[in-house]
Amino acid sequence: MDSSQNFWFNGLNKLIKFLLFGIVIFAKSVFAESGDSSATVQQLQQLEVRIQELKAQMQNTRTEYGQLQRLLQNSEEDIGETAEGLEKLQKELSDKRNELKGLENRQKEQLSELTQQQQILAQQIRAIYMMGRQDYLKMWLNQQDLSTVGRVLGYYNYFNQARIQQIKTINTTLQRIESLKQEIQEETTELDQLIATQSRKRKQYELSYSERQTVLTQLATLLEDQDKELKQLEEDKLHLKSLLGTLEDALKEVPQPQGRQILLAKLKGQLPYPVRGKVLKRFGEALIGKLRWQGVLIGAEPGSKVQAIASGRVAFAEWFLTFGLLVIIDHGEGYMSLYAHNQSLYTKTGNWVEAGETIASVGKSGGRETPALYFEIRRQGIPVDPTQWLRR
Structure with a gap:
């Protein structure tokens, strides 16, 4: 092997190192550059541009990451407020249902009392009727004092009127209970609708939170990858600078074959x-x-x-x-x-x-x-x- 061939292979070994390094850069999304010093300088410039671009991208990613963190905080607050509102509505609904149950029990008691009073009144009316006929008969047969018979019938009439008034009072109470029941049923229906709406909101907030959490994780991974790429590019940059110092001389040693x-x-x-x-x-x-x-x-x-x-x-x-x-x-x-x-x-x-x-x-x-x-x-x-x- 003559001296010119030695020169060629010595220079070629350095050239191959450069070519291999260039192919590694291609694997990182940049194709291999040629083996002359001007290409190396150009590759250095491209690396510097890529480094600056990557830094800008990382800054944008960090900004987006920060914005998403604030949105996550808002989502957590929304979920908390919705859960609190939902709990209040459910408690209010429970109270209304208890109130409705109490009214239904009271209504049953009033209906029972009404039935009882109606039965007593019927008995009294029958008694007055029967007693009235007997007293009039006795009065004519026994020639009793008419004033005494009238007084007894007056007492019965008084008790009957009192009973009738009590029945009216019970009916009024029952009407009021029915009206309250209607109002409470309307309120419970409205509360059910509010709870359903609040539950949907909560699910939407939780879904939004989950989606944002996923994106946040992706951004964190992206930041990590960008940081790794930036470190590798910085290493590549140092490697190229070192290579540039020896490449020019090495390539000068590679002669073209004669002719x-x-x-x-x-x-x-x-x-x-x-x-x-x-x-x-x-x-x-x-x-x-x-x-x-x-x-x-x-x-x-x-x-x-x-x-x-x-x-x-x-x-x-x-x-x-x-x-x-x-x-x-x-x-x-x-x-x-x-x-x-x-x-x-x-x-x-x-x-x-x-x-x-x-x-x-x-x-x-x-x-x-x-x-x-x-x-x-x-x-x-x-x-x-x-x-x-x-x-x-």
Whole structure:
């Protein structure tokens, strides 16, 4: 191995570390950046932007968390007030029912007394009638004093009138009891309705409280996740700053092979597709949340040949995380191409490959359910629309 190759592999090892770090960033919702210092600076800037965005999001989450806590407090107070009001209504209803029961008992007593007084009055009337006939008969037969007979009949009449007045009083009392019963029954009906309304309110408040408690728990989890992400981003930022100090020198040590200078910029719109198949996902389409596809996903038969779109140095050829078996080719001048989810790799890190050379076969590594090739082109670390570089 000559000195230039030693220089290449020493620099390449540092480059791979950078590429791997970039892929980890992709797993955190940011795609891998290229291996030059300007891309690293740009990645640092992107990290800083993401950190500031995350801090703003965390502040918003904390604000929302605080607002929700106050709403929970209001819900608890509403539930407490509703429970207190419900208890008062139930006590009032119980008192009214007891009062109604007392009136019903009193009504029974009055009805019993009325029946008794009516029976006594009937007996007295019959007695007067019978006595009156006998006294008149005796008076004519015995020639008794008419004044004595009249006085006796007057006494009976007095008692009868008193009895009749008592019966009237009982009837008046019964009417008043019936009226009170009607009022109390109306009040108990109204109280039943109020209790039903209050119970519904209480259930609504409890449901609202439960829903807010669920959201509060979710916000607490979100805050925890955001805090973890922020810490990781801060670590990533420190790592990149450290990497930036050595990356420039390391890349300067990587020479291009003699006679293999590439001008990929001049091949825009002329490059072949890396595999034949149907484009399933296009550059810029929604991926997850705010994330968008930064390459294209091409559906193809498993085992189909994956070919390099242009010549270059293989910067990475291994299995890695959600990319599965992955190949990254550095084409020079800040251009790189990425081929992921392969079934097999036919090249190794450090190899020089020519345009059209088979570098892998289509698969579904990295957790895909169906075979496809994920393909990406980057310029100065920035993803570009691959279809603008490929032949139509």
